[in-house]
């Protein structure tokens with residue numbers, strides 16, 4: 001157990017972070033280089049002002065017609081995304097590990113709050129899953145990989161929650177949790193989770209085209 | 220009141236007393252790691268059987284754990300079992316208690332990791 | 348949980364289209380693979396890759412598309428659904444698709460998407476489905492698979508530099524003819540041809556001299572009444588339309604726009620003002636210029652709606668009596684999502700008409716007419732597809748009619764074509780006009 005723990009909470013963390021940051025950087029750079037080579041006008045039309053204007057509307061809940069048209073979905077997806085980004089960063093258990101290894105720490109959310117939010121995230125994942133199965137327009141687009149991605153994202157929350165509550169086998173679950181978290185991080189650059197990295201660029205580009213060239217809103 | 224009844228009562232009381240004393244005595248070893256510097260507890264305090272731990276771990280010297288540092292150097296002849304860790308490892312004002320959590324964790328978990336024995340995961344030390 | 352197999356729709360096989368059938372007959376899997384991979388490697392890059400890899404398959408774009416809404420939410424007609432049936436498959440199979448796949452791809456990209464870009468406002472990532480469908484059209488073009496009717500217009504473009512096989516003398520004749528006609532009404536009226544150094548080059552689409560010469564008449568009246576210094580060329584280059592942009596024949600598109608811009612340069616005009624056409628505006632202002640490596644058109648381009656706005660705002664046209672029938676306004680994709688002219692258009696409508704009733708949704712969110720993006724030009728075989736594919740427009744218009752609107756103003760030729768068919772098929776008794784029609788009716792005319 002000690003060997004495994006030391007391994008997954010030591011070298012493997014390094015590996016996952018290197019893959020996550022390195023991979024994301026690689027994806028960004030290779031996109032930029034390819035655009036320079038093949039879609040060079042993207043650079044011409046990209047406008048900071050209009051790009052940000054569009055991004056801003058889209059990252060504000062109910063900031064766009066689309067978000068207003070599907071209030072339930074909007075609430076779920078915003079809570080889900082906010083949680084998925086903030087929980088791992090502001091969870092005290094995680095920060096303690098940072099403190100132990102790097103002597104750095106920052107503000108944290110109370111464990112009880114996180115506990116509730118973890119349930120919210122798991123529920124959101126179930127919502128997305130049901131949606132995928134039930135709604136024809138989503139089902140039509142769905143491939144196995146979509147379920148896999150959803151599982152990858154749900155896993156750290158389910159296992160983390162389990163460990164925190166010290167349910168049966170929590171020691172093993174703790175190890176699984178750490179591995180699940182690492183898998184999630186490492187898979188971001190190489191699955192559709194890359195949408196996290198590309199969102200500012202795709203949305204920003206559409207916002208630039210609409211704003212600067214076409215003088216219209218795109219939200 | 221009959222003499223026999225009195226004796227039985229006395230004996231029961233005595234046994235009860237002895238039990239209480241005995242249990243009180245043996246509980247002296249069962250204790251929690253507490254530090255008054257933790258004002259608000261995030262997780263339950265860690266139960267710690269001092270003698271049993273040291274027996275299992277083969278620790279004879281108090282200052283293996285209750286160390287004393289002077290000018291950055293460990294004073295091998297001194298020990299600090301009368302002090303709370305936070306007396307030396309003070310938390311700066313405005314600092315969250317993470318710094319103190321860290322030194323406790325490194326003291327316990329760090330050693331366990333090195334020795335590959337003893338609890339290392341959150342819940343192994345902080346039970347519900 | 349397996350990938351749902353893409354069901355071949357029997358729809359495309361029902362329609363007889365020589366352009367498609369003969370094109371398909373010439374294809375072999377080897378040729379398809381080779382052409383697809385060549386085109387993808389040479390012409391696509393970061394945008395295609397990023398769009399495909401970023402799409403999270405969430406289906407949020409679905410309700411943007413009038414085809415989807417009109418087909419009872421059939422996912423095959425959702426924007427991402429169309430990408431799944433075409434681009435995703437092509438990329439997954441690395442171009443190894445059979446001729447029948449190309450038949451379906453052509454049907455989807457050319458007759459089931461108007462490139463209206465409404466979906467870009469509903470996808471949270473702003474994935475440009477219209478661009479992806481254009482890529483499919485480009486592939487089909489390179490494979491020689493294009494609907495006969497629109498291919499014919501593309502041939503006309505390449506042979507005559509206009510869309511409708513209008514010969515040079517016919518063009519000049521038409522201008523003279525309309526000038527003469529209009530002189531009956533306004534004796535001093537002129538349609539100045541080849542007047543170098545004019546303020547404005549007034550350009551139109553070839554269907555105007557071909558079928559709707561009265562639009563040239565009306566434009567001449569408006570120009571003359573407003574005292575605008577304009578000219579029209581006697582040479583090819585007068586036509587601003589562009590079906591090549593829609594078939595994926597970009598080389599030809601480039602030639603067309605080059606001639607158009609060069610004609611403006613030759614006439615030494617200050618700017619080009621175009622008639623009430625949306626797709627032509629897209630070509631001149633947005634797509635064609637880019638192919639020629641102009642970030643913005645090399646000479647300012649003004650769409651009729653904006654031009655009318657200027658004339659009214661500056662008081663160059665005076666209104667004798669406002670139009671009294673209640674009107675509604677069709678926001679054409681290519682000048683609203685394409686140039687943001689919605690508020691100016693409303694200014695014009697308000698200036699001309701007594702009662703204006705909005706249709707819903709409107710402005711950037713208006714539904715496409717289902718004729719644009721070259722779809723109406725694919726020919727009569729696809730007419731019912733357009734009509735069925737835009738039931739939602741009929742519903743939208745009906746709701747507006749219920750609220751009192753009797754007249755639809757649509758400042759776009761494609762919108763006219765599409766809405767005319769919809770009005771007829773769904774039995775909506777409403778009138779349909781251009782802005783120019785109304786201005787001509789209500790303006791003060793010199794004698």
Ligand code: HEM
Nearest residue numbers: 088093114115118156157160161163164178181182341342
């Ligand atoms: C990268 C390596 C990771 C390590 C070493 C790690 C470690 C831990 C530890 C030690 C706990 C505490 C368990 C307990 O309280 O007993 C925990 C809890 C948790 N972690 Fe992680 N974690 C990692 C990644 C992640 C990621 C990527 C996520 C989410 C995206 C995540 C979400 C959570 C959640 C939701 C909890 C439980 C919170 C609760 O229910 O109170 N972890 N993690």
Ligand code: HEM
Nearest residue numbers: 077081084128149150153193195196199403404405471472
């Ligand atoms: C700035 C960062 C991010 C942005 C702007 C973003 C945006 C989006 C959007 C717009 C969608 C589609 C609609 C929806 O389901 O909400 C989506 C879906 C999704 N996102 Fe993100 N995302 C971000 C980061 C992340 C991260 C870090 C993860 C997890 C690692 C994640 C996991 C997911 C998942 C699993 C879905 C699919 C839900 C489904 O199956 O329908 N996202 N995201």
Ligand code: SF4
Nearest residue numbers: 412460461463464466
């Ligand atoms: S028709 Fe318009 S909304 Fe539908 S897919 Fe094409 S561009 Fe998108």
Ligand code: SF4
Nearest residue numbers: 402403405406408470
């Ligand atoms: S809304 Fe965007 S991300 Fe979602 S399925 Fe449609 S194109 Fe893909």
